Amino acid sequence: MVQEVIEHLDPSRGGVFVDCTTGLAGHLRAMLDAGATRVIGLDRDLDALALAREAVKGYGDRVELVHGDYRGLVAVLDRRGIGAVDGVLADLGVSSLQLDAPERGFSFRRDEPLDMRMDRSSGRTAADMLAEVDERTLADVIYEFGEERHARRVARAIVEAGRERRIETTGRLAEIVRRAVPRKGYTRIDPATRTFQAIRIWVNRELEGLDTFLTQAASRLAPAGRLVVIAFHSLEDRIVKHTLRALQSAGVVSVLTRRPVVPSEAEIERNPRARSAKLRAAIRTEQAVRP
Secondary structure, X not given: OHHHHHHHHOHHXXXXXXXXXXXXXXXXHXXXXXXXXXXXXXXXXXXXXXXXXXXXXXXXXXXXXXXXXXXXXXXXXXXXXXXXXXXXXXXOOOOHHHHHOOOOOOOOOOOOEOOOOOOOOOOOOHHHHHHHOOHHHHHHHXXXXXXXXXXXXXXXXXXXXXXXXXXXXXXXXXXXXXXHOOOOOOOOOOOOHHHHHHHHHXXXXXXXXXXXXXXXXXHXXXXXXEEEEEEOOHHHHHHHHHHHHHHHHOOOEEXXXXXXXXXXXXXXXXXXXXXXXXXXXXXXXXXXXXX
16 A cells, blocks of 8 residues: 555655565555655564665665664664654554565464564464463454454364474464364455464564554654555554544544545455555644744
8 A cells, every 4th residue: 555655644745654564575665756755664573674675775864764663663773763753654564575484483474483473583383382372262353353253163273282292384274273163154354364363463473562552653753754554454553543533532642534534445355465455644743842
């Protein structure tokens, strides 16, 4: 949704912008091309940053790439002596790079090590966490983050299988889940999809601190600075929607998107993974930053 991001972020104003989830730098380069003076790009994934670094070589010192979690935005700005920025973008969730890269463990289309970490330089893998989790906690994770109505059956099957032999690969986990989920005729998505999403969110703490991040990002916007967030599942989008509404009620921002902006049919045809994307945007109100 590059066109929609640029429209709502409006980097033609110039100034300093932050891309909190740089990925392959598609949005970041579009910001620079549209007029941003400088862009700071963050990403938790060192593999993504390495590729992004190659992609932005031609922009010189207008770009700075930083290995870090978007929830550390305030610390990143403070270390650089930046009090306010003109725009912040957060494109949440797992990237196509992570889904498609071998050995990352995000997808069950291939049988590979069960990792799922967005930042492989720290934290525990999905295999490590499943080896230690109790059945009740896992059922709560699968129900809350995956919205899987058979969460208890799936959690029981995973924990019991793990007692017999540690679950080390995506293929084995997917088969355990498929056997646990009752099947009645044709289903549009693989029965393992919701559980894989839930475990990924759990491993990476994707929803933890999202509301705090949005509040802090809004507080660091200059007058008329803009915040744009793209969410890919209902839980994320719900947090974004309610947090932006609360910030608007407090007079910090004005929400620019009465309803979320969704991809065009043409974009979904080009990139089917974009079909669940929802973009929301807000602008910092001038009265909120007056002395």
